[in-house]
Amino acid sequence: MDVPPISPLLFYRDAKAALDFLERAFGFETRLLVDDGQGGVIHSESAFEGHVVMVCGPPAGKYASPLDLDGKRTGSVHVQVRAGLDAICERARAAGAMIEREPADQAYGDRVFTCLDPEGHSWSFGQSVQIMSADEMAKATGREIREKL
Amino acid sequence: MAQKTGFQPSVIYQDPKAAMRWLEAAFGFDVALYIEDDAGGFVHCQMRYGVALISVGQEWADDFKSPLKLGGKNTQLTSLTIDTDVDAHCERARAAGAVIVAEPDTQFYGDRVYRCRDLEGHHWSVGQTVEEVSRETAEERVPGLKITGWL
Numbered sequence: 001m002d003v004p005p006i007s008p009l010l011f012y013r014d015a016k017a018a019l020d021f022l023e024r025a026f027g028f029e030t031r032l033l034v035d036d037g038q039g040g041v042i043h044s045e046s047a048f049e050g051h052v053v054m055v056c057g058p059p060a061g062k063y064a065s066p067l068d069l070d071g072k073r074t075g076s077v078h079v080q081v082r083a084g085l086d087a088i089c090e091r092a093r094a095a096g097a098m099i100e101r102e103p104a105d106q107a108y109g110d111r112v113f114t115c116l117d118p119e120g121h122s123w124s125f126g127q128s129v130q131i132m133s134a135d136e137m138a139k140a141t142g143r144e145i146r147e148k149l
Numbered sequence: 150m151a152q153k154t155g156f157q158p159s160v161i162y163q164d165p166k167a168a169m170r171w172l173e174a175a176f177g178f179d180v181a182l183y184i185e186d187d188a189g190g191f192v193h194c195q196m197r198y199g200v201a202l203i204s205v206g207q208e209w210a211d212d213f214k215s216p217l218k219l220g221g222k223n224t225q226l227t228s229l230t231i232d233t234d235v236d237a238h239c240e241r242a243r244a245a246g247a248v249i250v251a252e253p254d255t256q257f258y259g260d261r262v263y264r265c266r267d268l269e270g271h272h273w274s275v276g277q278t279v280e281e282v283s284r285e286t287a288e289e290r291v292p293g294l295k296i297t298g299w300l
Binding site: 005006007008009010011030031032033034035037042045048049050051052053054062063064065066068069071072073074075076077078079080081082120121122134141143144145146147 | 153154155156157158159160161180181182183184185186187192198199200201202203204206211212213214215216218219221222223224225226227228229230231270271272274293294295296297298299
C-alpha cells in the first residue's frame with residue numbers, strides 16, 4: 001500500500017460519523033475502512049491530495065476522544081493545502097465545523113483558519129500566499145528563527 | 150516559507166524543549182524550524198523525518214494538554230512510516246527511554262510495526278513495509294474482517 005511517511009491517527013467515539021464529516025466538511029475521501037463488525041472502525045484512511053489521516057473508534061485503554069476528556073486534546077492536525085482555503089472554510093462551516101479562527105493572512109506568509117470537528121479534535125488549514133525566507137520571517141514576526149539547533 | 154501540502158500532526162508537550170531533544174535522540178527527527186522569543190522561551194517548532202513534518206507544541210491553551218495531565222490518555226497518535234530497518238529504529242527509541250508498548254512484529258497487511266510511548270506519554274507507531282499484500286490476502290489472514298478499499 002502506498003502510505004505517506006507520516007499520518008496522524010485520531011480517536012473518535014463514532015468513527016464512521018467522523019469519516020462522513022471529514023468528507024462533507026473538508027473534502028477528504030475515505031479510501032480504506034476496516035470494520036470491526038460491531039459498528040466500530042479498527043482502521044481507516046481518509047485521504048486528501050495523496051496524504052491520509054487515520055480514524056479509529058470507539059477508543060479504549062489509553063486512547064480517548066476529546067469528548068471523553070472534557071474537550072481536552074493531546075494534539076491537533078495541520079493541513080497544508082495548495083489552493084482554495086477560504087472555500088474549504090465555508091464548506092466546513094456549512095457541514096457543522098466550529099470555526100475558531102476565520103481565514104486570515106499570517107505574518108509568516110500563510111493564510112490560515114482553525115476549527116473544531118464534532119468530537120472536539122482541532123484542525124488548522126494553511127495555504128502559502130507569500131514565500132518567505134527564515135530571515136524575512138524573523139523580520140516580519142520579530143522572533144528569532146533558526147533552521148538548526 | 151513554502152510548505153509541502155499534506156497533514157502535519159502537532160504533538161503537545163509540557164516541556165517542548167526537552168521533547169525536541171528526545172525526539173531527535175529516540176526517533177531521529179531533525180529540527181526544521183525553531184522559533185523562540187527574546188527571553189529564550191519556546192514559541193514554535195517543526196521537526197522533520199525525511200520529508201515528514203511534525204509540530205512540537207506546548208500547552209498553549211487550557212484544552213491542549215500533554216498526556217501527563219490527562220492520566221496518560223491520548224486523543225491522537227502519530228504513525229511514522231520509515232524505509233530503513235524498523236527493528237533498529239525500535240532499539241534506538243528504547244535506548245533513549247521510549248516505553249515499547251508493542252515490539253516489532255509483521256502485520257497481516259505487510260508492514261512490520263512497533264508502538265511506543267514517548268517521554269510524556271504520547272503514543273507513536275513506527276512501521277516499515279516488508280511485504281506487498283493484496284486485500285484478498287489480508288482478508289484471508291484475518292477471518293471476520295470486512296475491508297472496503299485497498300491501495
